[in-house]
Amino acid sequence: MTRRRLILAALIALAIAAWFLSGAHDALTLQALQAEQARFRAWLAAEPLVVAGGFFLIYVLMAAVSLPGATLLTVLGGALFGLGWGLLIISFASALGATLAALIARTLAREPLERRFAPQLARINAGIAREGAFYLFTLRLIPLFPFFVINLVMGLTRMRLWTFYWVSQLGMLPGTAVFVNAGRELGSLESLSGILSPGLIGSFALIGLFPWLARGGVALAKRRRLATRFSRPARFDHDIVVIGGGSAGLVASYIAAAVRARVALVERDRLGGDCLNTGCVPSKALIRAARLASEVRGAGRFGVQAGEPEIDFPAVMGHVQRAVQEIEPHDSRERYEGLGVAVMAGEAVLEDPWRVRVTDGAGASRVVTTRHVIIASGARPRVPPLPGLEAIEVLTSDNLWRLEALPERLLVLGGGPIGCELGQAFARLGSRVALVEMGGQLLPREDPEVAAEVGRRLGEEGMALHLGTRALGVVAGKDGGHALEVERFDAEGKPLRETLPFSHLLVAVGRQANVSGMGLEALGVETRGDGTLAVDESLQSVLPNVWACGDVTGPYQLTHASAHQAWHATVNALFGEFKRFRVSYRALPAVTFTAPEVARVGLNEREARERGVAFEVTRYALAELDRAIAEGETEGFIKVLTVPGRDRLLGATIVGEGAGEMLAEFTLAMTHGIGLNKLLGTIHPYPTRSEAVKATAGVWKNAHKPERLLGWLERYFRWRRSGHGERDVRSAAGGRRAEQEAR
Incomplete structure (x- = not known):
């Protein structure tokens, strides 16, 4: 098998080399076509099968080995053969070439490409598993990636080649027709005034509008597929129904209400979710009390004798509950109803993608209709099945x-x-x-x-x-x-x-994600292997009007990650017909509130190595920070990963007192593309922990100082110190004075 792969790789390399060495790619231009137009048409009239067959084979070869220029060749085909014959020849040639490219990828490059593009392949395979041929059809109709990339990637999936062929044939047909028609118009261009012809302008306008029209067509097709399975309401009570009143659900409801959409929020327990009631707020209140106990024990090292603290645990828990109660109004029913959100208490079950049945604690139920549903049902602690x-x-x-x-x-x-x-x-x-x-x-x-x-x-x-x-x-x-x-x-x-x-x-x-009891299984909304709801990069489920955000879909079960996702899910649901926003986690911060704190944004060394990302490490020990020394909290460090030889941040990890607060500056830098040089040039107040960020940037700068320039400066200052420089300066000044006096 290895020998066959080597032979196949050698043949492809020879074909690519022959293509470029022969100068064939230089001939694929409008100028070359127009120069040989009369001779070519005479040849086409004399031997139509030879000319058409030769063009067909060349196109298949280019597509099969992923040579550049397929789009230009499509346009030239329209110019040479016209719309009818050009579309027929290129449609079959492109589909056959794409299938051969997929077969080559499957035979030759499965293992290396799987290692190199594992995240991309995971998304493609998820789409194949959910929608199969329809997923490929949408990729062909709306090319999120260049067609040659789709050919190679799809070749690595388990899709049957016959399915790949006929779906590609149909999916590429509309786009092929647009480019062939543009080529036909270009082929008839005889003068510069022809550029302003309605046909040519219309062809190029259609090329620009085609992706937008195709996206709308795919969305319409998805809605019609839904309509064949379910009865779509004639009108809707709400634009969005949000299921779950935790961090994600509250932010989604807030955003929808802010843009004047009609939104309902359904919560079966307490608004605020885990973060307010059992997670972030109570745990940080408990950690604060525990830290104070630790500080009392260690007060002797500062000359303050306090002894062993007396812990009144019920009072500690009272402090925890007071913290929850004081923050609770921020997430209250009254606040959100004041914002225009219809808050409903009860269990929510989807009867179909547009109808949600809400049952309250007394057993009374009502059905509300909605254009979109956002699942934000959160998660619960996982308890393993241990004996006993x-x-x-x-x-x-x-x-x-x-x-x-x-x-x-x-x-x-x-x-x-x-x-x-x-x-x-x-x-x-x-x-x-x-x-x-x-x-x-x-x-x-x-x-x-x-x-x-x-x-x-x-x-x-x-x-x-x-x-x-x-x-x-x-x-x-x-x-x-x-x-x-x-x-x-x-x-x-x-x-x-x-x-x-x-x-x-x-x-x-x-x-463990809360996915059961909402009717999602009956509607075909799938879960991943870890139990979270399966959504794409815009947070859309397999049902085009059902979205998910927060802990129920992961991958990061963090309050701020939930809020980040909620913005994307809500905006994509309300305005996705016009523009979709993909969720990016590149600059997502996370903090572990131990002592010392651990704060991180972006990649760490382990993740960078796993993904094959080249990086350079810069370290700064907090023991060198004046504020840390003054407060006796010197343990920990800052570790920054950058692109080798550049100041662009790939990630930052901080271990130490106040790490979560110091991380914000690195997060801002990663979000807005600010490099370490600009952090170094920012004035930081003294003495503060934030100075550690600037000091880290200084360590990086010192490791990348311009040695050659510094060598020249050293020679320059040595020359100045020798006295020759001063004499030269005085002589030059005296010469200028003499010249002025002579004038």
Whole structure:
């Protein structure tokens, strides 16, 4: 098989070389055509089969080996053969050549292209799995990528070649007709005044309008496909119905109401969702109380003797609930109804893509009609199916806030951001905390040195870390309580089992999207392997009027990511007929609120290596920052990834006190294309932690200083110090004075 691939690759390389060395590409111009027009038409009249057949074969060869110039060849075909014969010849030649290109890609380049373009192929395969031939048809009709790219990429999918051929034949036909017609007009051009002919102007106008018309046609076709399956209402109660009143749903409702769309928001529980009620707000309030306890313990190093703090846990939880209550009005029903949102309490079920049945707590239901539906139903903590787990009350980030007494011995299952944040908080408040993580490091998405820095601090604060340890199940403890049986491997690879006793078990192994109970399965709205709703880059599901945003679709379960997605889902739903916006996560920041904090935007080293992205690393230790030294918080560092030899940011990671606040400047820089040179040229107040950003840019600049120029400057200053420079300057000045006196 390898030998066949080499032979095929050699033949293609020879064909491409012959094409360019022969100068054939230079002949494919309007000027060359017009110069040989009379001779060619005479040849065509004498031997039409030879000329048409030769053109057909050349076109097939160009398309099969992805040579440049297919569009120009299409235009020339219209000029040479006219609209009818030109369209017939080029339509079949382009479809056959595209199919051969797909076959070549499938035979020759499957493995290397899969490695190089894995993210792009994942999106294409998702489209193939959902809509198959119709997906390819839309790519042909609205070329999101050049046709040769579609040929190569589709060749790597599992689509049948016959399906690929006939769909390409149909999908490329309208565009081919437009370009062939433009070529026919150009072929009849005899003078410059012919440029202003209505036919030629119309042909080029049609080329410009075709993508817009094709997009509208595809959208109309999708709507009609829906209409054949469901009964579309004659009129609608709302422009958008949002299901879910968490971060994503609230932002979506706000944006829709702001542009005067009629929007309804359906929530079955409490507005504000996880972030307000069980996530961001209560956890940060708890972390603040725990940090204060830690600061009291460590006050002696600043000369302040305070001793061991006394923890009143019910009062701590009271502080947490007050924080929730004070922020609650921002997400209240009254506020959103004042903005023009129709807020409905109850369960929402889609009867079809346009009808949503809302059932309240008393069992009363009503059906509302809507042009678009946005699913923002969020996620819930994932509880693994461990043996014995059903016999105990498991703590999660949802029910943790009902605790009335401080856990004596807390076992945290999961070493991600939630497990590390809450585990450290309870340890600082006085619980004996152990953490079990199946992976080899904490915070598995971060670089190993980042995780090690956090792990070191957690260990110093008394947490027992069990990394590379797998939970087997809950068993009876020695003192009549409960314990978690775990397994790990020693240095020689032998399995070792032990039991870890606990009074409370906190499960923090991830979150599961809320996708059931809304009628989505019956409508064919699919989920991904991780359980999230499957949507495209504009957040549209397989149903063209059903969208999703937030934790229910991922991939980042962060409040600000949900808000970012909500803007895109709402704007695309309301105005997608005119323009679609793809969601970009390139400059999406994330913060883990441990001590030290971990903040990151863009790529880290692990991700860059996995994606094959070349990068350069610049590091700055916070131990060199004056403000950090003054406050006694010197642990941590800033690590920036840039394009090699350039100051363009690929990502930034900060570990240390105030990392989340310092990250904002790097996020702004990545969002708006600001390089490290401009950050270095920005005045930062002294002494602040923000100076660390400028200092990092200074480290990068120092590593890229112009050595050759500095060498010349060194020679220049040495010459000046020698005294020759001064004498030369004085002599020149004296000469000018003498010249002035002579005048």
